[in-house]
Amino acid sequence: MNNHEEEWMAAYQKGDKEALEKLYGRLKQPLYSFIFRYTRDEQLSIDIVQDTFMKLQDHKQNYAPEKGKLKSYLFQIAYRLMVTKLNRRKKFQSLLPFLVPRAKEESQHINRMTVRDAVAKLPDIERAVVLLFYYHDMPQKEIARILDIPAGTVKSRLHRAIRQLKKELEGDFDGS
Amino acid sequence: MDHDPLKEEPYLRSKLDEYDVDVPDFPIKTTRWNRFIHLLASPAKDPLDSIVSVKGGLMALKIVPAVGTAGLVTLHALFFL
Known part of the structure; x- marks a missing residue:
């Protein structure tokens, strides 16, 4: 492809x-x-x-x-x-x-944290790492090149982002 | 081969999968004029929002121009008459 x-x-x-x-x-x-x-x-x-x-x-x-x-x-x-x-x-x-x-704001009446809000709440660089890794199947080496950061930083930021996403979506995790 | 830290997080993966994006139809090129029109048409923050939302703010908004005009007229009268 x-x-x-x-x-x-x-x-x-x-x-x-x-x-x-x-x-x-x-x-x-x-x-x-x-x-x-x-x-x-x-x-x-x-x-x-x-x-x-x-x-x-x-x-x-x-x-x-x-x-x-x-x-x-x-x-x-x-x-x-x-x-x-x-x-x-x-x-x-x-x-x-x-x-x-x-930017058009989506419904603020929903109390439950949506995945969109949780992703938006991530620090900028962590958000970029998660998006490239998960939605675009980029290897960590390529992400490092795109964001102009060391490959080790990509790894640590990815782990931090996953931890934060899990924390933000905690209610959902409890309910699962 | 990279280790995939999301592999052991099936629920988080399912949540992330919910985040769909609808891609609008747009051409490869645009003109500066089109960009300007979009900028003009985009919603912006109401500059008077902070005044109007305060108690008595709307009244102040009505009175301030009248008081200002009266002040200017007075100044004009004092200096030029």
Whole structure:
């Protein structure tokens, strides 16, 4: 499956525009899901996926398969764009709080902690590790490359995140 | 091969599986204008929320402009008449 992605990328680097469409069709969904689960902001997630593919097009010759899978390469671009945008948004929010778009809030009336809330409550870097590991089947080494942290840190943060998720969803665990 | 710490957590796995994401349909490219329109259309925090939610805040919101205008008129009258 992944081989296709690398093949399509090679074709795109040689000028095949259809190959880019195929890549977009294949990788739009995982990229969007990762960003959305991280930020819970639909418009921001769309913007980041589009910016990621813009960046891929602008620097298409920068990708080399020896450096790793194309999927990881795109996740790395998307993660960096997301962190930059979120930091910029935080600064903007402190200056002009009423101009910052508010993400759609889901029902706050439910007392029970949902898995979405529990994931959102995780510290940023732990959330990224869990999302990449569980929802995108990324090996710890690839996660380390995407997040630009040592592999040992990925392991410890994954364990910490699992512990916290279990704690947050404690009520559910008791009920099971 | 990585050790999977979630392997021994079937219940946590089942909870995580509940977190579905619906991916909307959107094109590969957008224009700056479209982004601007989306920004304008997105809900933002009400800047008067903190005033309105306080007891008497709504009344203050009505009175403050009138008092301000009266003050400005007075200043204008003092300096220019």
